[in-house]
Amino acid sequence: MTLTVYIPDDAAALSVGADDVVAALQTAAVSKNIDLTVIRNGSRGMLWAEPLVEQVTDKGRMAFGPVSPEDADALLDAMVNDSDHPLSLGPTDEIPYFKDQERLTFARVGLIDPLNLGDFEANGGLAGLKAALALDPADICGIVTESGLRGRGGAGFPAGIKWKTVHDQDVDQKYICCNADEGDSGTFADRMLMEGDPFSLIEGMIIAGLATKATQGIVYIRSEYPHAIAKMQRAIDVMEEAGWLGDNINGSGKAFSLKLRKGAGAYICGEESSMLNSIEGKRGTVRSKPPIPAIQGLFGKPTIVNNVLTLATAPIILARGADFYKNYGMGRSTGTQAFQLAGNIKRGGLVEKAFGVTIRELIEGYGEGTASGRPFRTAQLGGPLGAYVSDDMLDLPMDYETLAQNKAMLGHGGITVFDETVDMAEMARFAFEFCQIESCGKCTPCRIGAVRGRETVEKVLRGEDVARNIALIEDLCEVMTDGSLCAMGGLTPMPVLSALRLFPQDFDRAPALAAE
């Protein structure tokens, strides 16, 4: 009897015991005389079902999850006999959470063995790069602009315009820097992609190189992601050996080399200019703009700085055309977004959908509400610098403009859910505390503002002169928004002010009674 199963070696799956499940299945298979092949894939993104075991059958892949090592025996019996098992989720493609997703960037994540180049190519990989190799650089920039692709790192700047700016610089040395310093709480899409389909990121970076005549690329990955670092390094090695990286990309005479750099635990290095300083071996302090990195970036040379998902989405645009991509989404938010459901949520994971899906569909539909079973209170959209939203904002569609009009932001697409037990004044305090810890210290509004902000919220928490101190916080937030050099200080007010605006009752503290 032979059996083939897929079990992720994605960090999230490993964190809930995927390796133990593999070991238990292998032991059980030996005792049952089953010839078991285990393929380690990325995660399908149904993190609530991890470790997810998929059996390869004539009818497609059958999913079981979440599997624990104790399930190994009975699970193998069910697989061999095609009988019922309590953990059966049916055909993977038919699982409601998965079925209606619109997976473009994540099409292969969880589907393939991430380091198998043949698998990658058989599932649409390299098609975009091959198309790009036959195009003029300016045409590649044109297609990306036409697709409407916007930077997925949070700011949403049109990728094609950035690419064209670098393209237009008439200098010999240019760089493509991939910002894989995904430090925002509630976001893990970059990590999942790098672990589940690293070739797609490399393919996107080579395309960006061809579009701008940059011959050197750097992936800057945060040190908190050891699995992603290991997977990306192996993927780079495989692509080099196969001739897709190096001096002569697939015999085209065009060159692109790629190096991996590891961060050292500094949230601010997710800010593009700090990241460039860090890659140069310096402290990760922010640079004031202008000049923008597209004109003077790494080592003073024109540099594309894009997020992992932006670069990894370029291949499908080149392969299928700008119109194909543009047909997804709404308004100026074209294409799809990898929404990440996190925090106190029953079914956390990754949902790739066209822009325009509502917050409610994501939290209540896909996520099925809170993990604790208590009523929903709020969700923070777009990471620690994003706004909290209230109940009556849940029917807003997820797109850049609508959220901005409602004083919220999409950011990197992360949605962190909180139940009714959350104390929003405490979260406002934490926002300042986080800024205090992670500020690079270069500009005063951020460096000092965060400290004063935390102190002032603490006064409110103690019930000291509440109205006056809230007014002071609002004033301070205005200074930070207007005066900070980058988004760290500039956006810290966003969670704070949204908490104050939407949940004022949490700040209405009575003075503490004297202890004696």
Add this chain to the structure above:
Amino acid sequence: MTSMERDRMIDTAVGLCEKYRNEPALLLEILHDLQETVGYIPEETQPAIAKCLNLAKAEVHGVVSFYHDFRSAPDSNITVKVCRAEACQSMGANRLLEDILARNGLPKTGTSDKGVTIEEVYCLGNCALAPSAMIGERLMGRVTADRLQSAIEGVGA
């Protein structure tokens, strides 16, 4: 530290600089490797690194002190990172941190008598399976104080 130990550390640092062709842009890689070899970034190695890379001592010190990863004191046997970012907080990370500190006899983050270092971090990228912690390079999701403590004891504390 004896002068022999000191010289050995400096030799290690200089060797690593050479490995990276004394390239100042690769200072972070040099420091990562040094910390992996020696366990921390000894203050005594900083002038040597600065000399190799043709940097000011202040620049090297600035980098070492800027990044959370770099330690200027010897490492303990076991480093535990507990995530305290929003997603993990929504699932009780603050309580988890308090519990795990108490169980290791620590009033606040730091190193216990048994050599367990407990640090707080802000996001391990496992936000759908919160709360999360990391021991060495082992990531743990949906972690409880019980599971985390037994994992700490499992690696020899």
